[in-house]
Amino acid sequence: RYGVVMLSGTSEIVLINPAARRLLSLASESDLHGRPLAEVVRIPELNQATSAALAGDGTQKLHIEIPSGEVVRPVYARVDRFMAGGEYSLLMGLRDETDAQRVEEMRREFIANISHELKTPLAAIKGYAETVELAIKDDPDAAFHFMQQIHSQCLRLEKLIADMMQLARAQAGISQLKLGPVSLADVIEESLKSYHPVADAKQIQLIVPPCEDLPKVHADAEATLIIASNLIGNAIHYTPQGGVVRVHCRSAGKFVALVVEDNGVGIPKSEQKRIFERFYRVEKSRDTGVGGTGIGLSIVKNLTMTLGGEVRVSSKPGEGAKFEVLLPVSRDALNVR
Numbered sequence: 040r041y042g043v044v045m046l047s048g049t050s051e052i053v054l055i056n057p058a059a060r061r062l063l064s065l066a067s068e069s070d071l072h073g074r075p076l077a078e079v080v081r082i083p084e085l086n087q088a089t090s091a092a093l094a095g096d097g098t099q100k101l102h103i104e105i106p107s108g109e110v111v112r113p114v115y116a117r118v119d120r121f122m123a124g125g126e127y128s129l130l131m132g133l134r135d136e137t138d139a140q141r142v143e144e145m146r147r148e149f150i151a152n153i154s155h156e157l158k159t160p161l162a163a164i165k166g167y168a169e170t171v172e173l174a175i176k177d178d179p180d181a182a183f184h185f186m187q188q189i190h191s192q193c194l195r196l197e198k199l200i201a202d203m204m205q206l207a208r209a210q211a212g213i214s215q216l217k218l219g220p221v222s223l224a225d226v227i228e229e230s231l232k233s234y235h236p237v238a239d240a241k242q243i244q245l246i247v248p249p250c251e252d253l254p255k256v257h258a259d260a261e262a263t264l265i266i267a268s269n270l271i272g273n274a275i276h277y278t279p280q281g282g283v284v285r286v287h288c289r290s291a292g293k294f295v296a297l298v299v300e301d302n303g304v305g306i307p308k309s310e311q312k313r314i315f316e317r318f319y320r321v322e323k324s325r326d327t328g329v330g331g332t333g334i335g336l337s338i339v340k341n342l343t344m345t346l347g348g349e350v351r352v353s354s355k356p357g358e359g360a361k362f363e364v365l366l367p368v369s370r371d372a373l374n375v376r
């Protein structure tokens with residue numbers, strides 16, 4: 040991956056490794072030995088840097104952009120002068136910055152997303168608060184109504200922040216998890232404790248076939264509970280009153296799948312990949328009540344990947360959605376059961 044070029048005291052190529060050829064967009068088979076660098080690589084900044092290093096201006100460090108086919112590749116270059124056999128030579132190191140730039144871009148985008156998501160409820164709170172100030176004397180009923188709006192926006196802010204913290208933890212990776220045998224039956228039971236009242240209030244029927252006979256999975260109990268709760272919560276949320284949500288497990292080779300199915304609004308095919316992105320929501324207008332944050336499924340995805348598992352979704356819009364999380368069977372499952 041790391042490109043290395045050694046140049047003579049007169050800037051001719053002495054040695055060049057395959058990574059350097061690739062980064063400088065040079066044909067891999069051409070014989071470059073003894074050719075002046077400036078002749079084969081037409082990147083003025085790089086040639087200036089080699090001249091400067093040779094002239095004794097110290098180590099040269101620079102970021103350059105090298106066209107490569109359709110794309111422009113960001114490359115970090117470093118040129119050092121050193122003495123060998125009574126003569127000066129140059130050593131040039133080249134590093135592909137594409138990945139580093141992508142990470143930086145994702146970080147920037149994440150922060151922009153967070154700011155946007157936090158600004159919306161905050162702006163609403165500000166607007167309602169100003170209205171309450173005006174209305175509180177002459178129209179207490181209206182003031183009361185706006186106070187309720189403020190309260191609900193505060194709840195939304197609270198949920199957003201809690202979700203973002205959970206996501207940050209989910210992204211912290213394997214070192215944060217306590218891995219061991221986990222019973223999916225226990226996890227489902229625990230999760231349903233909090234969702235039974237929600238389902239009852241919406242008159243949604245929860246069907247939970249027993250799954251004690253399946254092996255335990257190799258996972259973290261807390262993380263598995265978060266996964267199950269997000270999927271069950273979504274299933275109830277995106278299923279209209281009177282619908283059905285089914286939660287069960289099935290064996291899948293070296294995995295056990297946690298399956299959450301509903302007969303709600305479903306997800307169009309074109310959106311099925313994107314719903315796992317942070318803050319992504321299918322048409323905000325579909326939301327009922329206090330809107331979602333678009334973070335739940337990215338937490339599910341992050342945790343599942345960290346646990347060495349896989350998430351699958353299938354859905355027909357209008358007929359419902361089915362989410363499956365496959366987690367590896369516990370190593371000592373055979374001893375346990």
Ligand code: ADP
Nearest residue numbers: 273274277314320321331332333334335336360
């Ligand atoms: P949200 O907080 O919006 O629920 P999620 O990340 O959990 O965020 O989900 C992202 C989007 O995926 C949701 O906004 C919703 O449009 C869609 N979605 C998730 N689960 C379901 C489901 N069971 N049925 C229909 N749509 C769903």
